[in-house]
Amino acid sequence: MMDALLDLTAQMTREGIRRLLVLSGDEAWTLQQAQALRERLGGDGLWVGSDPVSAPCVAPGALKTLLGREVMHAFFDARRGCDVAALAALSGTLRAGSWLVLLTPPFADWPTRADEDSLRWSDTPDPIVTPNFVHRCCRQFIADPEVLLWQQSDRPRFPLAAPRPDWHPADGHPQAEQALILEQLLRLPPGIAAVTAERGRGKSALAGMLLRQLEGEAIVTAPTRSAVEVLASFAGEAFRFMAPDALLASQETAAWLIVDEAASIPAPLLRQLVSRFPRTLLTTTVQGYEGTGRGFLLKFCASLPRLQSFSLSAPIRWAAGCPLESAIRQLLIFNDEAFRDAPTGEVVLEAVNQSCWQSQPALPEAMYQLLSGAHYRTSPLDLRRMMDAPGQAFRCARASGAVAGALWLVAEGGLSPELSRAVWAGFRRPRGNLVAQSLAAHGGSPLAATLSGLRVSRIAVHPARQRDGLGQKMIASIAADAAGYDYLSVSFGYTPELWRFWQRCGFILVRLGTHREAAAAAIPRWLCSR
Structure with a gap:
């Protein structure tokens, strides 16, 4: 195994590419193999994980301190949780000829394992299982012939590694x-x-x-x-x-x-x-x-x-067609297929469930691409929330099968009377429930957070269809079907254009923020309908 791996590493260095190596098994076995790989591969061997090992190592949340630098070989510990933003960032630091070694639980058990990283994005008090994301990972790692897949229950599956042209690194002069x-x-x-x-x-x-x-x-x-x-x-x-x-x-x-x-x-x-x-x-x-x-x-x-x-368009730090870049781009949907063709024809609105990530993944992928394009601060953390966080709802506008619009909603409120009173009094701030908590804390109603609401988290329409009223149609469809909810809400950074849009959708202003948000440098407004 090790001799074959070192031969392949030498070939990767000549060809200027990087690859993904997936180690899947129980904690003791994956750690043992990772330590052996770290010793034999040499290089930096940077370890990224919540549990520190021998240096150099860094927690996923601290990885940004290393950005702007280059690393030769890295190990990413995803056995207890997977910070996909850190994984993507790490892949961008790796030099040509490097391996990104990813440690995961056994594929058979992984979908039922609680992901500790979910505490950052799920608005839940305890970690949750993330089956849609995990099944996506497993499907891709198995289907990608360029991934070196080593499962504890099987022999290592090496990439086909067809010969590529030799690569010549940049010499400091303009390409x-x-x-x-x-x-x-x-x-x-x-x-x-x-x-x-x-x-x-x-x-x-x-x-x-x-x-x-x-x-x-x-x-x-x-x-x-x-x-x-x-x-x-x-x-x-x-x-x-x-x-x-x-x-x-x-x-x-x-x-x-x-x-x-x-x-x-x-x-x-x-x-x-x-x-x-x-x-x-x-x-x-x-x-x-x-x-x-x-x-x-x-x-x-x-x-x-x-x-x-x-x-x-041409990569400089590694060769074109780098397998690691392709694997990360596919896994985290860093592509723009949803924008290639303008959706034409009559529009049909439909509900989309999180289970579609497994039954028909192309549909939610296209919706995520559209949402990412419209909201340029969308991050891989939003992808994980969209896949597996509880209380999410989605609507899609399709024209001739192509996604023309996407709407993302979050269920809020429904707190107990005791908790709502504590929010109103300023003693409690439960995770999530952005508008529900604001209604209780600033609306003068101790029981306001007991009401159940749907908050519009993101809405996007394909640029070619943005004058067709699709945004209003999607909002209207939700308002008509939101049985069991007391109100529909949205929070947004004020611009005159957005203000006019939400007014046309029938929303009324219930609160104007007093401070600019750091992310948007705009004053937030809370609007409610119904």
């Missing part, structure tokens, strides 16, 4: 795509440019190359200082960083503003920043763990005047 974009950026008239790409395509390196060649002064900003290490390494002495809030509060000016991972900065804050500089370059990951997506282009970039858009 073909980068050179073309760099030439245009250096001639950019006053205005805004956006460079989007998947992870590993060299967009941060491109920004650093631009910074090094600019004649005037430039300021770099990003969600965190650690996120711009790659950019800084290419920029050299020209690199000058300021945090977004500090930059906005200052009077600093420059010929250029460069914003790395722009979609992770609240849109209103980003809009204020770009308005202060004659030229701005925005770079962002179109798909990935941060929750950025096509919506950044559809929503934010589409509103900018004089915008020039560029994209990088």
